[in-house]
Amino acid sequence: MALAFKLSSGDSHIVEPPDLWTKRIDRKYLDRAPRIVSEAKTDSFVCPGALSEKGGIGLISTLAKYTRKAASREFGFVGRWEEVPPGGYDPFARVKEMDVEGIEAELLYTSFGLTMFSIPDLDFQYACFQAFNDWLANFSASAPKRLFGVAMLPTAPLERTVSELERIAKMGMRGAMISIDQDQGRGYDNPMYEPVWSAAEDNGIPLSLHVAASKKHFGHTNNIYADFSLAFAPTMYTIAAMIFSGVFDRHRKLKVISVENDAAWAAGMLERMDDRYERDAGWAGRITAMTSGRKPSEIFHEHVGLTFMRDKTAVFNRSIIGRKNLMWGSDYPHFDGAWPDSKSILAPQLEGVSEEDQLMIGRTNLIDFYNLPVER
Numbered sequence: 001m002a003l004a005f006k007l008s009s010g011d012s013h014i015v016e017p018p019d020l021w022t023k024r025i026d027r028k029y030l031d032r033a034p035r036i037v038s039e040a041k042t043d044s045f046v047c048p049g050a051l052s053e054k055g056g057i058g059l060i061s062t063l064a065k066y067t068r069k070a071a072s073r074e075f076g077f078v079g080r081w082e083e084v085p086p087g088g089y090d091p092f093a094r095v096k097e098m099d100v101e102g103i104e105a106e107l108l109y110t111s112f113g114l115t116m117f118s119i120p121d122l123d124f125q126y127a128c129f130q131a132f133n134d135w136l137a138n139f140s141a142s143a144p145k146r147l148f149g150v151a152m153l154p155t156a157p158l159e160r161t162v163s164e165l166e167r168i169a170k171m172g173m174r175g176a177m178i179s180i181d182q183d184q185g186r187g188y189d190n191p192m193y194e195p196v197w198s199a200a201e202d203n204g205i206p207l208s209l210h211v212a213a214s215k216k217h218f219g220h221t222n223n224i225y226a227d228f229s230l231a232f233a234p235t236m237y238t239i240a241a242m243i244f245s246g247v248f249d250r251h252r253k254l255k256v257i258s259v260e261n262d263a264a265w266a267a268g269m270l271e272r273m274d275d276r277y278e279r280d281a282g283w284a285g286r287i288t289a290m291t292s293g294r295k296p297s298e299i300f301h302e303h304v305g306l307t308f309m310r311d312k313t314a315v316f317n318r319s320i321i322g323r324k325n326l327m328w329g330s331d332y333p334h335f336d337g338a339w340p341d342s343k344s345i346l347a348p349q350l351e352g353v354s355e356e357d358q359l360m361i362g363r364t365n366l367i368d369f370y371n372l373p374v375e376r
Contacts, residue, residue, distance in 0.1 A: 001351055003102075003343045005359055008366040008374065010307040011210075011259050011329025012106040014139060015088030016113070016132065018081055024131035029124055034112065036081055043081050047128070051118035051217055085333045091142035098146065101342045103330065105367070105374045107175060108140060108149050109259070111334070114212045116152065117179040126154050129164065137171040145373055150175040150208055155182065158192065162199045169203035174370050175257070176205050180214040180234045188238055189245030197251040206255035206305070206370060209235045232261035236269055239304055243273070243296050246289025248303045255369065257305035260331060263314035266306060266321045270297040301325060305369050309338040312349045315361065323357060327366045 018036040025033045034047035086093035088111070098106065110116075113132055119125040129152040140149040151168040153176045154160050165176055178196075182188065200207050211231050212218060218234055219227040235258045248254055258266075273296035292299070301322040307329035308314050318326055328346055331337030338345045350358045364376045 001347050003347050003350070003358065003362060004355075005363055006102055006104040007328065007330075007342060007346070008105040008363045008372075009103055009330040009332070009342075010107050010257070010305070010327040010366045010369075011109065011309070012332045013088070013109050013111045013334060014094075014136065015084050015111045015333065016135070017089045020135050021128060021131050024134060026127040026131075029127050032124070034116075034128060038080075042079055045112045047112070047116060047119070049119040049121060049124070051115040051215075088333045091139050091147060095143050095146055097332070101330070101332075101339060103342060104363075105146055105148065105372055106330075106332075107366070107370065108136060108147055109177065109208070109210055110136075110152060113152055114210065115214075117155075117213055117215050122154065122156055122160075126160060126164075129154055133164070133168050133171070133173070137168070137173060141172065144172070148174040148370065148372060150177055152176070152213075153178050153207075155179050155196075158195055161196050165196070165199045165205060166203060169205055173205070174372065175208050176200070177208040177210050177213055177259075180209045180211075180218075180238055181216040183215070187241055188247065189241040193247075194250070197247060197254050200255075201251050201253040204253075204371065206257050208257050208259050209238060209261075210259040211235070211261050232258070232265050235261045236265055239300070240269065240273060240296075243299050244277075244290065246291060248299045249290055249292040249294070252292075255303055255305065257307065257327075257369065259307050260309070260329065261306070262308045262311040263306035263321060263326055264311050264317065266300070266314070266325075267317040270300055270320060273297065273300075305365070309336075310345065310349065315349050315353060318353075318357065318361070323360060324365055324368070326361045327369065328362050 021033040022030065022035055032048045034045065036043050036045050087097035110132060113128070116125060116128055119128065133151045136149040136151065140147040151173045153164055155178055168176060214234060218231045221227055239256065239258065242248065242256065277296055305325055305327055306321065307327045309329060309331055314321060314326060330339045330342050332339045346362060350361065366372070367374050367376055
């Protein structure tokens with residue numbers, strides 16, 4: 001089966017150039033600015049305080065080695081910056097790659113910055129985020145109807161969250177990423193975040209919960225396969241807590257999107273949330289924060305998006321998850337992404353799906369969710 005329309009990707013990435021932060025960060029942080037260092041066998045990304053052994057993504061091999069000419073997933077653990085696909089850091093090369101892939105529009109996320117939410121020095125973190133946001137806005141401006149940046153937002157102090165959200169909106173950014181997890185007692189069901197939700201509403205900025213973009217590591221076992229298979233769990237908890245605490249009833253225009261967590265988990269979650277809300281009120285008490293009269297699943301359908309790369313189970317359950325809620329993403333240029341030959345990877349997942357739903361999942365849901373200046 002061949003897909004007869006151009007795709008839109010709700011989850012794609014840039015790869016930050018080695019000098020992004022050393023050139024752009026506040027000069028007082030230059031000595032510890034995030035950077036790429038060359039080691040004997042590989043290049044690595046280093047950022048003091050970021051969540052991983054080396055800081056950030058760490059090994060360049062997760063972003064290199066896997067190219068259109070050498071599409072092998074046996075990439076090992078060595079790689080050099082020079083092996084990163086040019087579309088990761090050159091917007092003009094990126095558009096050419098999109099044309100080959102049959103992709104018209106992409107939402108762009110950080111690569112190395114995903115684990116910067118764990119940086120304990122909040123002033124340093126903010127400087128890192130601002131430098132990245134400035135660079136990404138410039139990158140996206142090279143093709144303003146094809147490339148759409150998603151900024152990184154600090155979540156403390158909250159005055160800074162709001163001011164940076166307003167700043168990036170004025171710069172033309174289409175979305176903003178926040179940490180999935182927070183410290184105990186400071187989750188997004190806490191009323192302290194009300195100014196953030198209002199600012200996102202007022203500026204028309206959907207908030208992203210991207211896998212691994214968190215103050216806390218998503219790992220809960222000593223088995224990497226188990227942890228990666230269930231990496232969506234923190235996002236699932238966060239969204240459920242926001243729904244039950246009435247966030248979306250108080251902010252009827254707020255949009256949140258789960259990114260690179262795939263989506264099948266939502267089917268079971270929604271059924272159970274509706275069931276618990278109906279049956280547990282006797283002992284748990286009716287949650288007065290939910291004031292709109294909507295069931296949890298109805299709130300989800302109106303406010304929450306989900307991207308996936310390879311998830312036939314989610315497509316099969318789209319009537320439960322929401323036909324307008326599912327959006328495809330390529331994850332370019334990461335080693336586990338749905339590229340190259342994106343259409344050949346997506347098409348089998350849409351086998352037996354109506355042409356209308358194929359178009360929604362592969363293209364128009366994303367355009368509508370972000371109100372992109374792209375023809376539907």
